[in-house]
Amino acid sequence: MxxxxxxxxxxxxxxxxxxxxxxxxxxxxxxxxxxxxxxxxxxxxxxxxxxxxxxxxxxxxxxxxxxxxxxxxxxxxxxxxxxxxxxxxxxxxxxxxxxxxxxxxxxxxxxxxxxxxxxxxxxxxxxxxxxxxxxxxxxxxxxxxxxxxxxxxxxxxxxxxxxxxxxxxxxxxxxxxxxxxxxxxxxxxxxxxxxxxxxxxxxxxxxxxxxxxxxxxxxxxxxxxxxxxxxxxxxxxxxxxxFVADFIGNANFYDGKILEFTAEKAVVTFNHLEVALDPAQCDGTYLPGDGVFVAILPQSVTLSSYHPPESAYQVPGKIAGLSFNGYSIEYEVEFGETFIRVVVPHNLTFVDEYEVKEQVLMHFHPSSFHLFDSKET
Ligand SMILES: Nc1ncnc2c1ncn2[C@@H]1O[C@H](COP(=O)(O)OP(=O)(O)OP(=O)(O)O)[C@@H](O)[C@H]1O
Ligand SMILES: [Mg+2]
Missing domain, CATH: 3.40.50.300 (P-loop containing nucleotide triphosphate hydrolases)
Structure with a gap:
């Protein structure tokens, strides 16, 4: 603790x-x-x-x-x-x-x-x-x-x-x-x-x-x-x-469903994406079919120029909006039928920047997902 x-x-x-x-x-x-x-x-x-x-x-x-x-x-x-x-x-x-x-x-x-x-x-x-x-x-x-x-x-x-x-x-x-x-x-x-x-x-x-x-x-x-x-x-x-994910991390939230839950792994599907997580990332234990809320921190997704996805953790998206604040750029990216906020550091040397309507590839890092059983507190 x-x-x-x-x-x-x-x-x-x-x-x-x-x-x-x-x-x-x-x-x-x-x-x-x-x-x-x-x-x-x-x-x-x-x-x-x-x-x-x-x-x-x-x-x-x-x-x-x-x-x-x-x-x-x-x-x-x-x-x-x-x-x-x-x-x-x-x-x-x-x-x-x-x-x-x-x-x-x-x-x-x-x-x-x-x-x-x-x-x-x-x-x-x-x-x-x-x-x-x-x-x-x-x-x-x-x-x-x-x-x-x-x-x-x-x-x-x-x-x-x-x-x-x-x-x-x-x-x-x-x-x-x-x-x-x-x-x-x-x-x-x-x-x-x-x-x-x-x-x-x-x-x-x-x-x-x-x-x-x-x-x-x-x-x-x-x-x-x-x-x-x-x-x-x-x-x-x-x-x-x-509440903490939202208030401190400004997280994205999605409705999801548990497909498999064992001591070794938790498989969840949301927004046409299927990801295997460490059960330690889940608040509580679940049964297959249970509804969950998936939180994704905006800094845990990276973007690259579009190329055909090579794994289930790479998802095509389109830039719907962006906001530049000096240190970082917050992109709103189309993600299936919904959107996701992605924050990337603004770095003149290393990180590409994208325009509105540009196709990109989102790279998800499952270790930074969190599952909750309700939206309360
Ligand atoms: N002297 C008081 N009489 C009646 N209610 C009070 C009194 N002081 C605080 N409260 C109430 O207690 C709750 C907590 O107030 P508190 O001032 O501790 O909040 P806070 O977290 O500091 O908020 P803020 O970020 O706005 O300063 C609030 O609902 C407030 O209206
Ligand atoms: Mg106060």
């Missing part, structure tokens, strides 16, 4: 069957988080990803000591959080809105927490200067927040949290106000600092590339519950449910 831990160590952070519901208008109750359990080791970087409203921020607020769970508990270094009010909260959190002090300049904003902790003047000078250096803020120290760009304000918010050298740092969509380039740059900075300072981080996002590129492990949530936990590669390559 991806979530296996070394039991000889006390985890830095542990959530034990944590649940939270909110009362809403009309006597309605919304279950925001249900039965959430997670063990996080010291220095580990975790991202929590899921659609809007799935309970990410609520989970983070319970870890941060802002709201108590209805049931279950949050443990820090083995000690249960007490939720005794703001003065008890020691875990810094970086939010989407930076909430800088408007009447303080950059230096004072970053120094605020150190001053509150009665650090020596020289230490404050030294630590703030180091943060400004690391986060590319040198030269902005005397400016006030309204005199800074969004990206600079975000980095000041980050510096203000990092300068305290927290052991645990929480992020709630901290980069969603930034443009794509700054987001990438700040993402790298956070990752570098996290590793450099060995900070345990829990980072909430609904951005798939952020969720996969930053952490040691990803937690995928839907409707208040954890659906899958694993390294980014585990979660991306081996989605446990159709």
């Amino acid at each position: 991806a979530d296996q831990q070394d039991t000889s160590r006390v985890p830095h952070l542990e959530l034990k069957s944590v649940s939270k519901a909110f009362a809403c208008a009309g006597n309605k109750v919304i279950t925001a988080v249900k039965d959430f359990s997670l063990v996080v080791q010291k220095g580990e970087a975790i991202t929590i990803i899921g659609p809007s409203g799935c309970g990410k921020s609520t989970t983070l607020r319970m870890i941060g000591g802002f709201i108590p769970p209805d049931s279950g508990e949050v443990l820090l270094d083995g000690v249960s959080l007490s939720y005794n009010g703001p003065e008890q909260r020691t875990i810094p959190m970086v939010f989407q809105s930076y909430a800088l002090f408007p009447h303080m300049n950059v230096f004072e904003n970053i120094a605020y927490g150190l001053k509150a902790r009665k650090k020596h003047r020289d230490t404050i000078q030294h630590d703030v200067a180091m943060m400004c250096q690391m986060l590319n803020l040198v030269g902005t120290e005397d400016r006030f927040p309204h005199q800074l760009s969004d990206g600079q304000q975000q980095r000041v918010a980050l510096a203000r949290a990092l300068v305290l050298k927290p052991e645990l740092l929480l992020f709630d969509e901290p980069l969603s106000n930034l443009d794509a380039r700054l987001r990438l740059q700040t993402r790298r900075e956070i990752k570098k600092m996290q590793k450099l300072l060995g900070i345990t981080t829990v980072y909430v996002t609904h951005d798939q590339s952020e969720a996969l590129s930053m952490p040691d492990r990803v937690v995928v949530m839907n409707r208040g519950a954890i659906i899958q936990v694993g390294t980014p590669r585990e979660v991306y390559n081996n989605p446990r449910t159709p």
